[in-house]
Amino acid sequence: MRTWPAAKYLTYSFWRSWILVVYTAPIWGYLAEGQAASCSFTMYAWSTVAFAVVAALLALFHERTSDLLSRKRVMCAAGIASSLGMLMEYVGAFAFSGGGNALFVAGALLTGIGTAFITVRAGQIYVSARPVVAVTNTALSEVASGLVFFFVAGTVPAIALLVAAFLPLAASLMTLFDFDDAESLRKRPCRQRVDLDPSIRKASASAFIRFLVVVFLLTFMANLSKGAFALQDADASLASGAMGVSLVILVSFALVLVSSLLKSFDFGVAYYPLVLVLVLAVVVVFSSDVGNGAAASAIMLVYCLFSLFMWCLLTYLARSDYWSPVQVFGWGRSVFALGSLVGLVVGQCYPSFGLEGSQSFVIGLVLAFLLVAASMLIFRESDVRTITNASWLSEEMLASPNYRVEQCGLSNPSPEEGAPADADKEPRPSRASEGSGLRRLSSEEFAADHNLTSREREVFDLMLRGRDAKSIGEALVISDNTAKAHIRSIYAKTGVHTRQEFSIATEHLDR
Incomplete structure (x- = not known):
């Protein structure tokens, strides 16, 4: 385990690869021809609900689940459950020609439960790294996940399905490389809450709740655009997805080069530029016609970069002396998942409204205004430091x-x-x-x-x-x-x- 200390960071990389593959690569079309979009959405909906509930429970009972997540058997079981769920979905999709059956839904639920454990555990691992190292490793993971996507999209169906099924298991096995530090994790001293000034505690709790509200809103907006402009044609969808992933690889690699030259990374300073990019993306996308391939590729790029930043920001916030990593990643990823699901559901209903170009543009402007208002009034740049430090000692x-x-x-x-x-x-x-x-x-x-x-x-x-x-x-x-x-x-x-x-x-x- 000690001969490859960086292997533990592959937990996030394999998990991100799995997300990109099952929701973007054409694996469902291999099992249920003509029902790929239906299978993908059904799997996404049920697994996301299970993921959000389990992640929230891990955060709610963080004092006990922190110990649970540091056990080899638990993490191996989470990986096995996730991969088993994928195999159940394969059988359900193939046997019943779609995702509307109990076996498929049960598999999706099982996958969501297992990946919730893997994700929160990955968060614990990333918190141990310096912020600038976390940024570099996260960007590298995005590059790796993009390469896995292209491998799955270009290889034969049998291998593609096999890789997609066992990516969660691979992610869970990578957590085993962090268990040499399990003893120090369990022995780590933590600050007594009774020593904290009540006003300081209240200020940070308020900032954290407002942060979760903004996470939901931002994720909702990103996925609303993604759902509204999703391409129905399988070949066109794959082509736009491939273009978007290619851009993600290039931008992520550039971020790796930049972050490798930095000694520190201020997430508070990066907060407003991220919101600005998302605002511009919403305006541009809603100015385009539904079914526009370039718009779909742009959405893919912005969504992946947004996900990258939110993971890094959660890593930074989890360094707080009050909030534990399990709390931050449990609540953060749960709200992120719910926001993405609601946004995608609403977005898929958008084309049925039959709005004209000018009306769609107005809606884009309204959404952009709401994003700006949320970033200026609900959760501000200064709140990032309120959560992490909040006048609690380093x-x-x-x-x-x-x-x-x-x-x-x-x-x-x-x-x-x-x-x-x-x-x-x-x-x-x-x-x-x-x-x-x-x-x-x-x-x-x-x-x-x-x-x-x-x-x-x-x-x-x-x-x-x-x-x-x-x-x-x-x-x-x-x-x-x-x-x-x-x-x-x-x-x-x-x-x-x-x-x-x-x-x-x-x-x-x-x-």
């Missing part, structure tokens, strides 16, 4: 004696359920324990972990030397107000309020 501060910590209440695994072979040895220190003397973070690592910009790093280095705002302004040749603004931003990103709290949070750093 992970490294958990080791400080001034703050009480407790064990997360996770039971120790038995050897057959996920404990590493050398479990009798000292477990590898977690990030929180690294600040208590087991391993001292460098100031550069601390700055990268908290997404400080290049200018903020310069201010941060001077703050570590005890400089005040006036002294920092003179050293960097900036105004006192600008220096104070940088200091406030650093406080927000590191989760502190005062200079004393900042000193405590950074006292363990190597300088």
